[in-house]
Amino acid sequence: MAEICCQELDRHLADFVDGELSPELTAAMKSHLKNCNFCSELVSSYVKTIFILKKVNEVEPPPDVVVRLRHYLNSKLNM
Amino acid sequence: MSEPGKEKQTSREDLSDQELVELYRQGDKSIIDQLLVRYHSRVFRLALSILHNSQDAEEVIQEVFLKVFQKLDSFKGESSFSSWLYRVAINTTFMKLREKRGAETLPLEEMERKIDEETGKGGVSDWARRPDDELLSEEATQIITEAMEKLPDEFKMVVILRDLDGLSTEEVGKLLGLSPAAVKSRLHRARLFLRRRLEDFYKQLFEGE
CATH class of the missing domain: 1.10.10.10 (Winged helix-like DNA-binding domain superfamily/Winged helix DNA-binding domain)
Structure with a gap:
């Protein structure tokens, strides 16, 4: 299995966390992460950032928004 | 005995976007409600995540769905309905942002x-x-x-x-x-x-x- 350096890990990081890397590169990334604390923390915080971003944006519009939207469209579209 | 309206609603949930669009073209404007159920939350979230203001996001979704339903008859279907809707939502949201934005982002x-x-x-x-x-x-x-x-x-x-x-x-x-x-x-x-x-x-x- 080919070894990768920290720079290469950074280059493939997005594909790695999105599950879009080849099995060979995925294995090389995992192998690197076992031996590199810096990259290991980088990956953890990268993944956690995406998680926090999703959590913060998990909002449903208040129910009255769709009610007003229906009224608006009814009036504008002469329904 | 099942309620007629409910039966109709249930079957619509199973229709694809394209099938709903086709019904709209045939004159069935009531399919609008099904498309709103499917997409209004996503468009609202998209607008809110850029504008950070519920009132602005609400104005955007009203504008987006009005544009989409006004043009639905001429929608050619070259892309999927959802892609088209997203494109309208993105453009409308950024137009709103440009109206509102004070601080410029970095080049x-x-x-x-x-x-x-x-x-x-x-x-x-x-x-x-x-x-x-x-x-x-x-x-x-x-x-x-x-x-x-x-x-x-x-x-x-x-x-x-x-x-x-x-x-x-x-x-x-x-x-x-x-x-x-x-x-x-x-x-x-x-x-x-x-x-x-x-x-x-x-x-x-x-x-x-």
């Missing part, structure tokens, strides 16, 4: 340089290993919201469509007119930028513990 090249500089310096800390309830605070929400506001639109849109709406790299590329490589590059840089902002915040928060 694209400067932003890329800044991200690369910040990513290259300093170490990383172990904040990500802390329990979620320690990380998901109001302050953290504020930090990541402000960081998103600072991202140039070209980066912000990619993050929203990929990470928040779950569209594929290819779908985002088609919507924004970017190659898959450009989508990936912008997504990665934007995520690093947001990560750095959170890291600075958490380092300070947990310092000395």
Whole structure:
């Protein structure tokens, strides 16, 4: 299995966390992460950032928004 | 005995977007409700994540769905209904943003340089290993919201469509007119930028513990 350096890990990081890397590169990334604390923390915080971003944006519009939207469209579209 | 209206509603839930559009063209305007059920939350979230204001987001979804339903008869179906809707939603949201925005974001090249500089310096800390309830605070929400506001639109849109709406790299590329490589590059840089902002915040928060 080919070894990768920290720079290469950074280059493939997005594909790695999105599950879009080849099995060979995925294995090389995992192998690197076992031996590199810096990259290991980088990956953890990268993944956690995406998680926090999703959590913060998990909002449903208040129910009255769709009610007003229906009224608006009814009036504008002469329904 | 089943309610007639309910039976009709249940069967509509199973129809594809394209089938609903076809019914609309045949004169059945009541399918609008089914498309609203499917998409109004997603369009609202997209608008809210860029505009950060519920009232503005509501105005955007009204404008978006009005445009879409006014043009539905002439919709050629060259792309899927959802892609078309997203394109209208993106354009409408950014028009609204340009009306409202006071502070300018950094130019694209400067932003890329800044991200690369910040990513290259300093170490990383172990904040990500802390329990979620320690990380998901109001302050953290504020930090990541402000960081998103600072991202140039070209980066912000990619993050929203990929990470928040779950569209594929290819779908985002088609919507924004970017190659898959450009989508990936912008997504990665934007995520690093947001990560750095959170890291600075958490380092300070947990310092000395």
